Amino acid sequence: MRRIWTQIMKKKMLLALVCFIPFHLLAQQPQQWNLRDCIEYGLKNNRNGVVYDNDKKAADEKAKETLSAYLPSLNVTGTFDDNIRVQESVIPAGLFGPTPLKLAFTQRYNTNGLVELDQTIYDQSLLIGLKANKYSRQQADLNIKQSQETIIYNIGNDYYQTYVYREQLRLLKGNLEIYRKQMEISTLQVKKGVALQKDLDKVTVNYNNAVSQIRVAESSLTLAQNQLKYDMGYPINSELPVDTIAQQNLSNPSAADLAFDEFSAENRTDYQLSQVNFKLLVIDQKRIKAGGLPTLTGYAKYGAVGFGNTLGPSFNDLNPYSAIGLKLSIPLFNFYKRNAQYSQAKYKSLNAAENLKLDSGKYALEYQSAKTKMVKAQSNLESDKRNIELAESVFRTTDFQYKKGVTDLTDWLDARNSIKDSQNNYLNSLYSFYQAKLDLEKASGNLKSFYTSL
Structure with missing residues (x-):
C-alpha cells in the first residue's frame, strides 16, 4: 500500500512539473516590441518629456506669481x-x-x-497680465504635445529603418547561400576539368562581396537599433527584441490612404504655438499701454x-x-519710455500676425509636397517589387539553362546581379515609402492619431 501511494505521488509531481515547464519557458521569453510598444515606451521614458513637463510646472508657478501681485502682502x-x-x-x-x-x-x-x-x-496692467496665464499654460501644453509628436516621428523613423536593415540582411544572406552553393558546384567542376579556375574565382568574388555587404548591414543595423533605443529612452546596453512577427506585414505595405480631409494649418502644433505667441504679444501690448493709468x-x-x-x-x-x-x-513723466515700449510690442505683434499668414502657406506647401512624395514613393515601391519578381523569374530560367549547359557562368552571374540591384532599389523604395508616410502624417498634423491607430 505504501509503495502504491509513493508511485501515485511521483506521478502527480511529474505531471505538475510537465505543466509548469511551458509556463516557465513562456515567462523567460523576452517581450516582443512592435512599433506601438516602442512609441508608448518612448513617450514615458524619453528625457525630453521630463524637460517639457518641468516647463509646464514652471508655467503654473508663473501664473501663481502673477496672481500674487493682486493678493494682500x-x-x-x-x-x-x-x-x-x-x-x-x-x-x-x-x-x-x-x-x-x-x-x-x-x-x-x-x-x-x-x-x-x-x-x-486697482491696477489695470496687473489685471491684463492675469489674462496671459491662460495662454502661458496653453503654450506649455502645446510644447509637451510638440515634444510627443517629435518622439513619435523619430521612433517611427528609427523603427522602419531598423526593419529595412533587417530585411537587407535577410536578402543578403539569401544571396550568400546561393553563391556558396554555386562555389561548391564550381569547385567540383574545376576538379573534374569541366570548368575553368576563373569561373570559380568569379563566383568567389561575388561570395566575398556578399560577406562584406553583410558586415556593413550588420553594423548599420546595430547603429539603427541604438538610435531607436536612444529616442525611446531605452538602456543602450540592453537588448531590444523588435517584434519580427508584426514586421512581416511591413514587407507588404498597404496602399497609402491619401484621402485626407481638407488640410488645415490649425491642425499643426507648431502653428497653434504661433497663435498662442501672437495672443501673448497682444496682451503684452495692452499691458504696457495700461501702465499709463493710475493705480490705487x-x-x-x-x-x-x-x-x-x-x-x-x-x-x-x-x-x-x-x-x-x-x-x-499717477505716472506723468514716463510717457516717452512707455510709448517706446508700446511701439516695440505693437511691431512684434504685427510681425507675429504676418508670420501666422506665412506659416499657413508654408504648412500647406509642406502638406502638398509630402502628399506628392507619398504618391511617388508608393509607385516606386510597387514598381521595384515587380522588378524583383521579374529578375527572379529571369534568374530561374538562366539557372536552368546554365545547369543544362545552354548558357555560361557570365550570364548566370549577370542574372544574379540583376536580382541584387532590384533588391537594393526595393529596399531604398521601402524606406522612402515609410519615411514619406511619416512626413505626410507630420505635415497634416496627425502624428498622434497615427500612433493611436497602430
Missing part, C-alpha cells in the same frame, strides 16, 4: 539705531532768544517696529517706536502708532 520690519553722535537741529536766533538754539530731536538709542498690510485695489493701493500699518540714552528705555518704553490710508499713483 504683509510685511514686518524692525530697526535699531545707535546714534553715536546725535544729530542736532538749529533754531534761528530771535525765535526763542537772542542767540541760535541747538536742539536734538532724538536720543542715542532708537528702536522701531512696524507691521504693514498692503492691498492693490490701500494700506494699514501698526508700529511702535522707542527712544533712550541707554538701551533699556529704547526697548521697554515703546510708543505705539497706527494708520490706514489709500495711495493713488
